[in-house]
Amino acid sequence: MSFGRPLLRTSYEADAAILPTWFQKGSAIVALLGVTLMALGFGPLEAIPKFLLGNTWINPVTITVVFAIAALGINILVGVTGQVSLGHAFFMGTGAYTAVMLGGNVGEEESWKACVPFHDNMGLLAEQGECGLGLPIWIWLPASGVVAAAIGVLVSPAAVKVRGLYLAIVTVGLVFIGLHLGRMLPEWAGDFESGRKWPKLDLRLWKEETPLVEMTEDGKWFGLIHLSEEQKQFFFLFSIMLLMLWFAKNLVRSRTGRALQAIRDRDVAAEVMGVPEFKYKRIGFAISSAYAGIAGALFASLNGRVSPVDFGLLLSVDFIAILLIGGAGTIAGTMLGTVFVELLPEVVEKFTAWMATKLDAGGPVGLISNFLLTEGGEGDFGPISIATVAPGWPMSTFQWNFVIYGVLIVVFLIFEPLGLFGVWLKVRNYWKGWPFSY
Amino acid sequence: MSHLLEVDNIVLRFGGVTAIDGVSFHVDEGELFAVIGPNGAGKTSVFNSLSQVYRPQEGDIKWKGSSIMGLRPDAVAELGIARTFQNIALFGQMTVIDNLLMGRHIRMKGNWWQNMLWKASKAEEMANREKVEDIIDFLEISPYRKMPVALLPYGIQKRVELGRALAMDPELLLLDEPAAGMNLEETEDMARFILDIREELGIAMILVEHDMGLVMDIADRILVVDFGKPIGTGLPEEVQQNPDVIAAYLGGDFVDL
Ligand SMILES: Nc1ncnc2c1ncn2[C@@H]1O[C@H](COP(=O)(O)OP(=O)(O)OP(=O)(O)O)[C@@H](O)[C@H]1O
Ligand SMILES: [Mg+2]
Numbered sequence A: 001m002s003f004g005r006p007l008l009r010t011s012y013e014a015d016a017a018i019l020p021t022w023f024q025k026g027s028a029i030v031a032l033l034g035v036t037l038m039a040l041g042f043g044p045l046e047a048i049p050k051f052l053l054g055n056t057w058i059n060p061v062t063i064t065v066v067f068a069i070a071a072l073g074i075n076i077l078v079g080v081t082g083q084v085s086l087g088h089a090f091f092m093g094t095g096a097y098t099a100v101m102l103g104g105n106v107g108e109e110e111s112w113k114a115c116v117p118f119h120d121n122m123g124l125l126a127e128q129g130e131c132g133l134g135l136p137i138w139i140w141l142p143a144s145g146v147v148a149a150a151i152g153v154l155v156s157p158a159a160v161k162v163r164g165l166y167l168a169i170v171t172v173g174l175v176f177i178g179l180h181l182g183r184m185l186p187e188w189a190g191d192f193e194s195g196r197k198w199p200k201l202d203l204r205l206w207k208e209e210t211p212l213v214e215m216t217e218d219g220k221w222f223g224l225i226h227l228s229e230e231q232k233q234f235f236f237l238f239s240i241m242l243l244m245l246w247f248a249k250n251l252v253r254s255r256t257g258r259a260l261q262a263i264r265d266r267d268v269a270a271e272v273m274g275v276p277e278f279k280y281k282r283i284g285f286a287i288s289s290a291y292a293g294i295a296g297a298l299f300a301s302l303n304g305r306v307s308p309v310d311f312g313l314l315l316s317v318d319f320i321a322i323l324l325i326g327g328a329g330t331i332a333g334t335m336l337g338t339v340f341v342e343l344l345p346e347v348v349e350k351f352t353a354w355m356a357t358k359l360d361a362g363g364p365v366g367l368i369s370n371f372l373l374t375e376g377g378e379g380d381f382g383p384i385s386i387a388t389v390a391p392g393w394p395m396s397t398f399q400w401n402f403v404i405y406g407v408l409i410v411v412f413l414i415f416e417p418l419g420l421f422g423v424w425l426k427v428r429n430y431w432k433g434w435p436f437s438y
Numbered sequence B: 001m002s003h004l005l006e007v008d009n010i011v012l013r014f015g016g017v018t019a020i021d022g023v024s025f026h027v028d029e030g031e032l033f034a035v036i037g038p039n040g041a042g043k044t045s046v047f048n049s050l051s052q053v054y055r056p057q058e059g060d061i062k063w064k065g066s067s068i069m070g071l072r073p074d075a076v077a078e079l080g081i082a083r084t085f086q087n088i089a090l091f092g093q094m095t096v097i098d099n100l101l102m103g104r105h106i107r108m109k110g111n112w113w114q115n116m117l118w119k120a121s122k123a124e125e126m127a128n129r130e131k132v133e134d135i136i137d138f139l140e141i142s143p144y145r146k147m148p149v150a151l152l153p154y155g156i157q158k159r160v161e162l163g164r165a166l167a168m169d170p171e172l173l174l175l176d177e178p179a180a181g182m183n184l185e186e187t188e189d190m191a192r193f194i195l196d197i198r199e200e201l202g203i204a205m206i207l208v209e210h211d212m213g214l215v216m217d218i219a220d221r222i223l224v225v226d227f228g229k230p231i232g233t234g235l236p237e238e239v240q241q242n243p244d245v246i247a248a249y250l251g252g253d254f255v256d257l
Helices: A009-016 A022-039 A043-053 A058-080 A088-103 A137-160 A164-184 A229-252 A255-265 A267-272 A277-303 A313-326 A331-357 A363-372 A397-415 A419-431 B043-050 B073-079 B096-103 B112-117 B119-138 B154-166 B184-201 B212-218 B236-241 B243-248
Strands: A219-221 A225-227 B005-014 B017-027 B032-036 B058-063 B081-083 B172-176 B204-208 B221-226 B229-234
Touching: A009 B119, A022 A043, A022 A229, A043 A058, A043 A331, A058 A088, A058 A229, A058 A255, A058 A277, A058 A313, A058 A331, A088 A137, A088 A164, A088 A277, A088 A313, A137 A164, A137 A277, A164 A313, A225 A229, A229 A255, A229 A277, A229 A331, A229 B112, A255 A267, A255 A277, A255 B096, A255 B112, A255 B119, A267 A277, A267 B073, A277 B112, A313 A331, A313 A397, A313 A419, A331 A363, A331 A397, A331 A419, B005 B043, B017 B032, B017 B043, B017 B058, B017 B221, B032 B043, B032 B212, B043 B081, B043 B172, B043 B204, B073 B081, B081 B154, B096 B119, B096 B154, B112 B119, B119 B154, B154 B172, B154 B184, B184 B204, B184 B212, B212 B236, B221 B236, B221 B243, B229 B236, B229 B243, B236 B243
Parallel strands: B017 B229, B032 B204, B032 B221, B081 B172, B172 B204
Antiparallel strands: A219 A225, B005 B017, B005 B058, B221 B229
16 A cells, blocks of 8 residues: 555654653653662651561562562463463472472582482471582573473463363363472472572672682672671562563563463454464463462562472462452552562551551550451450460461462452553543653 | 456355355456345355355365355455454454454554564554555545544444455455445445445445345445345346246335335
8 A cells, every 4th residue: 555654663663662752661660779779778768668578678679579470471371362370389399399409508419309318118308408410590490480481381272272261161170280299209399388499699600619709608699798698689589570571561562462462352363463372372372381380489588498398279260360450460459469469468468467466655656556456365355366376266467468468359259350450541541641751 | 358356156164044145156356246135134154254264064165266165254355355243243342443453453464573663663653654544545534543442333233344344455355234324325435435446446245235226336346145045146237137036026125116
């Protein structure tokens, strides 16, 4: 077709940019700067997370960063491709065990296996397996993604042919198979509860004594700046997360990601447009699994150990909650959901602990604390139990968190299917009439 | 000499229902062929057989001389056969631009890892975006470019679907009731687009349409089906004179002609 219209190529590029407007570019830079300063301990900025999460705020935040990677993965499968999977925990576990087999080694032996000390005829001791091949991170981290993706491809023939609820059930099966294998193969998986010891984040060329980049002790980084172990890990993992986010964003703004969305919206029409449905579902499944695998490996590394119990069904459900609360299909929503789902329990916990210190303070604060909390004593009432053992009513903060999520998921499903992202859109559109430019 | 498309005596059954019962026809390059018939006659089933969404139990379908029977729908698309759907099947959550870019899918090469690295696929994305913008201009839908298609009015959705099929650079375009549910003005616009496509791009088309005025005006040849069986084929004038056709349409649109 010839129309002789001047083509504004630059505007197409701007359209396809990750942050299309100057306002968005600016906000992103400010946000990155803010996060960096916060992690460096810049007083006024650090005060916010300190208030919400306590002095050790960087630990839950770093875990959240790792979960964000896994959440980006589940969003590609569930939000973008429209295939509801509950198998994400299984793929995280796959990645975590790949990492510990290749990268772990604090024991004597170099071995794939866990080297759990056995008692004759008495079963195993509840000790962590300490072996591993001791390979460097640039091998075990990509490998954990590749292995998880490969297993994803292996099981995909069963997954691509079923839809909706059936797929959810098939993938739940994966989680149970994983847990079962973990119980059956202690010489590989380590003890079911305590598991195996971690692969360290240190960056080495091979197996040399002093790492290229030290990540597990406080100290100077690149001879420039003194950082704590936690700060180093935060910056390192945050960079990996940004990279994974960039990959995910690139995917959804180009050919492959569009094909995945087309399958989500109208699978028959997608096929008639030339998209081989099974092939693309398999691609979505594999990429999502790779994200899970990498996140699982980093989670294990951060946690200090890997054990089968960590990768149960509740972990998979966490990710569905992230998508439902944040807003499935959008990357911004995924990020919002992750922060909310991972950090809210910490905030509730912290706040409860703070109230517990005010029980005898008197005044309105003491009164409210007394009203909400109970230590389980005679005549002590309140919905939140702070006793060490709290079965049934009153419930612990841990149990309350489940209730809060349940309620939130239902509320979002009914009132705002786009999740927190949808709420943000509404707020933004409301303000659009103002002289702010977006 | 072989035709662009040759349908030879296909039979399609769903359990006890025979949706297509021995239909044969051919389409040549650049031709505008129409398939008409009462409701439930099997017109959409013919389209679904051509794109291999349904698999006829008997007969053969040849594209440029070789059979396409048993190919997957995506492989048929790659051959250069594009279509629209009777009940609009757009990608609802995606924007107009992205829907049309989906039409470019088979004409693009970037695979998943090139896409994830972006640099490797950026040039291709931009080039195809230009193609898509041309089609958007042609169909006069630029105001809606960045809106999710599910939010658009019906008539516009019909146009977007035509655009999506056009974006595939097809050699044969299957249009399933492109003017259904449209008012006079919208129908005229649609007829103009169809004629432009034929004249400027020379794409062969098969048109399924209930609007007899439209069909008689623009079709080169017409096939009439009823209860899955072909009851007449030929030039528009011939078909209008055919007593079987008149009988099938008794009380229908033909009485007015
Ligand atoms: N997937 C299916 N399963 C069972 N029967 C079907 C299926 N698709 C079509 N049919 C039947 O095949 C026959 C032809 O249907 P088809 O949709 O092809 O008719 P049509 O000519 O397009 O009608 P209309 O003008 O209403 O669009 C109908 O009797 C219909 O019920
Ligand atoms: Mg029909």
